[in-house]
Amino acid sequence: MGSEESVREIDALVVGTGMGGVMALRTLTADAGLDAIAIDKAPKVGGTWYWNRYPGALSDTQSFMYQLPYDKELFQQTDWRTRYVPGPQIRQYVEDAVDFWNLRSRIQLETTLVSAAFDEANAHWHVVTDKGEFRARFLITAAGLLSQINIPDFPGIDRFEGRIVHTAAWPEDLDIAGLRIGVIGNGSTGIQFMTEAAKTVAHLTSFQRTAQYTVPAGNREWSEAELEQFKATCEDRWEEFRTSKIGFGIDETKRSIWSVSAEEREAIFEWAWRKGGNYTFANETFCDVTSDRAANELAADFIKRKIREIVQDPETARRLTPTELFARRPICDSGYFEIFNQPNVTLVSTRENPIREFEAGGIVTEDGVHHELDVLVLATGFDAVEGSYRNMDVRGIGGKSLKEHWADAPRTHMGMTVSGFPNLFMVLGPNGPFVNNPSAIGVQAKWIAQAVQSIKDTPGASIRLREEAEENWLQTCLDELKGSLFLETGSWIFGNNIPGKRKARTANFYVGGLNKFIAISEAEAAQGYPSYEVRVPSVV
Secondary structure, eight states: OOOGGGEEEEEEEEEOOSHHHHHHHHIIIIISOOOEEEEOSSSSSOTHHHHOOOTTOBOSSOTTTSSOSSOHHHHHHOOOOBSSOBHHHHHHHHHHHHHHTTOGGGEEOSOOEEEEEEETTTTEEEEEETTEEEEEEEEEEOOOSSOSBOOOOOTTGGGOOSEEEEGGGOOTTOOOTTOEEEEEOOSHHHHHHHHHHTTTOSEEEEEESSOOOOEEOOOOBOOHHHHHHHHHTHHHHHHHTTTOSSOSSSOOOOOOGGGSOHHHHHHHHHHHHHHOOHHHHHHSSOTTTTTOHHHHHHHHHHHHHHHHHHOSSHHHHHHHSOOSOSOSSOOEESSTGGGGGSTTEEEEETTTSOEEEEETTEEEETTSOEEEOSEEEEOOOBOTTTHHHHTSOEEOGGGOBHHHHTSSSOOOBTTTBOTTOTTEEESSOTTEEOSOHHHHHHHHHHHHHHHHHHHHTSTTOEEEEOHHHHHHHHHHHHHHHTTOGGGGSOOGGGTTTSTTOOOSOOOSEEOSOHHHHHHHHHHHHHTTOTTEEEEOOOOO
8 A cells, every 4th residue: 555645535436437437527627626646547538439449430320329318518529420320420429518518628648547445543545556546535437338358268269370359449540441250259249240340341241149130230320410400409419318218219119920911910020121230220119129038039030031132142141141040149140141242252151160279360260261361350249347357456344255155146225335345336237227338328328427416525434335235236137037938048138158158147237228217216316315324423
């Protein structure tokens, strides 16, 4: 521990400067009136969008909803002219928000959290970074849902002498034009990358484990009239949070698939396909696609027929056709299936034709084919949701670490607080709402600022989550999952992409809807935080 002179005393320390960290810093300073600082290991702000610089990176939320809520003036000055926003524009948006809110002087970049320990006697957090120490009454972590890179164990991969890159650590000096590229991983990121890369590479080989359902993104330029409407009605969109399940600004239909004829059903699916958008197809068509198996199969069959129509080679189309339910996190693309009609793109199904070995010049599959590669791209995703926290040395009451507390599975209250860790708040922590992230960030950051305000004027006070409230919230999350078809597919949403990760029942997200989450969180605050205990030091 450093000397008293070398420890900087502040009200609150925020870890992370993505959208979540920047919004938390804004509400803590502007709403709660705290002296707050944010740190980040990156050289620039942006969080997930700073690190994910791969070609083709694109949001899959409509741009008028992929913005931090509740600041009309910031919304008015953001000039996003396409339905979906490319990664570079999102990075610039976070930079612009920092400057608009005059937060630059409160951000310390290229600073890595080493440890954080709660000092129970003095009710503050002692935080050690590689650039100095802090004493903060409140600690707010905004580590991100998708920040801890997942690199599976590929035996012998070190024999490959070409370049190996992960999409979430894309080197700025890498130009893939004219190169032979291999890609492992075909989730949302892999699909975005391959669709873009196929335009310029000499050859692209997709090593596919699981075929994916993906629909057209339908990205396009907004008209001037549409842009004017978005800016004029931004507050109406924020008010929609209270009636929305997912907060994406779409028509969350209540129409059952069984309420229409077969011809009408086909026409509605075709309309959604042509309009584009993953949540349009999953949530604007019929309300029972993700809960009714027969309805799900009809949606899946529609996409399967589209694959056979688009992909010219029947065998390639077969390998690209999913065999499981349409019940993973929805994906959209900008011409993914079409690239497999190009002579410079090859598909390898690793379930049918596994990777036999890595060699200096590429990959050999079980059929004996040597796939020559210059660059191997790992689009293998993340140890999502709590992965970044497991690598943090954060210790609460009695020196118990967050990693120990989550030994079996993560558990929080509303994705924001953890029992045994007073005055610690999270933005987008485990068991938080599965919705459009900026909307969740706005809701949670406001709630955290309110909770902090409730005790900030009481010297030495700490707010502590009751253990039973944490357990009750986990049960609430599990209850909301009942009947969901998403439980029947292996997905990062449940941590199934990390071998051996799950040891106990858990639910990484609350899927009850943004509207219900807002009602629950606001009731908690309005009732004086009954799920919490406020400790005040005794006066001697």
